[in-house]
Amino acid sequence: MVLTIWLGLTLVFIVSRLMPFNPADILLSRMLALGTTMRPEEIEAMRRTIYSLFGLGEPIYIQYLKFLYHYLIGDMGPSFSYFPTRVSEIIATALPYTIFLLLLSSVVSWIIGNIVGVLAVLSKREKLGKAIEYVALAVQPIPFAVFSLAYLIFYVLILRLPIPTGGILQGKPFWYMIKDMFQRSLPPLTALIIWNWMGNFLSMKNLAVKMKNEDFIEYAKLRGAPQRAIVQYVTRNAIVPQFTYLLLGLGMMFTGNALVEYLFSYPGIGILFFTSIVNADYNLMLGITYMSIVGVAIAAFLLDLIYPLIDPRIRYPGQ
């Protein structure tokens, strides 16, 4: 987790220094364009303040160390579009929603995909399993962006369902917040689950087909073990690599997550990202990039804690 965050920070730093223009100058010119009358000395003083705020005008390695320090303590400078609100405050309201949606959608679609995958291989209804596989194969290559748009049109124009909006959550009890989050996440969640279970289904099916021909399954069949026991054997052995892919795939899942958040106006990182792009708010963009890396790292860490339950061969020090 720490490594992911460090690598992410370094990437964000490189990206921010590679910009073809200077965000500090842009902020300054924007503030001047607002029509404030200032004397030249004041403008110069302000320029210096903003430069020191962004840590510019120093050797690159000191800039890097300062950048690491500031981002780690959560000080990402002011946002341009919501000046002078700090970027960290804006993101802090959106990040829990995103982590919630990411975890829920990935775990639920993972579970559904695995169950359907095992059943499709082991059940007697082979035709049904084949049919599901063909549907999944046909839908898989279509970009998620296209699917989510289609789902949005279907949801709003054909089903005519409302997209829930939320009230103020501050000071409300914890369970109420969770309930509200869940209600708001319902449309994007269904879109993500409908899409994502297919990938898990296909990889689980491949694993289960391989597993089905293993000797110990043959033995279990010859021994006359009940169907349920065979299903259990196959699942237990195939679930470990599947779980690794769930962990590593979180970063990729985030892409779909952000898009769906933006399309369904779910108050997460995705819609914030869109606002920052429309307003050319570079500071907020960099902050979001960093915090989404942190968010994915946190989600991966939370799932990593379950790893020993799934794979009992793994032991952490001290156990």
Next chain:
Amino acid sequence: MGFKDMIRDKTFIVSLAIVVGIVLYITIYSSYFIKVDPSKWYSYPKGIPPSSRYPFGTTLTGQNLADLVPVALKNSLVIGITTAVTSTIIAIVLAALVTIARRGVSALMVFIDTMCTIPPLPVLIVMIFTWRDYITMPIIGLILSIFGWAWPSRSLISILSSLKERTFVHTSYLSGLPSYMIVMKDFMPYIMRYMLVGFINLMLWAIGMETTISMFGAMKMETPTIGTTLYWALQYQAFLLGLWWWYLIPVLFLIALVLPLYLVGIKIDEYLT
């Protein structure tokens, strides 16, 4: 199960024919038949449904979809191919390094795993958004391959590490073949097939990623790609106004390209690996 069986498979032939047909159509049409640059707005009447004069209709921004769609698909395809080529090269080099190197393997592995977990979308959006006045389509493909190589190299490493234990590799190692020759002669024939499948998957990934980035509005918005076309359709409320041809025709063309391409990949996977 070999190459000969594969070229006899009807699904493979039909999908390959569709892919080649669409690629030919978009390259020939976009280079010879377009009279007005489709990236220019308001050069045609606005929002006309498909008719004999405008076979695919026109958009509310005054672009002829019959011109716009081939160019958009061509640009998306260029991005996809560039990403696939560069990412495949990076993945092969890294995987070969991990396989033949004696030290620093675990550090490299951790690096690759970490690159898999980092969400690519925000970093790519920031890079493309800030540079969008200067970049061209192949450069967008290069930027996308910053993240494109991570997954393929991971799967390649697992293939190579099992290949490394095979007897014939040991034989050539013990006969004193230099490492680069082992990679070229022993590994390459095996991984080329996997890379062919990986290449197609990377192309699909890049096209999807480009569409997502454009829908956030972070692309070079005046250049027609499938993503930017959808973005403008979204911004001009084409869904509510009932201009179905604006978003449906580009999407159908995209699916008509992507689905057979994927089928070709599956068939290659089925017969050759």
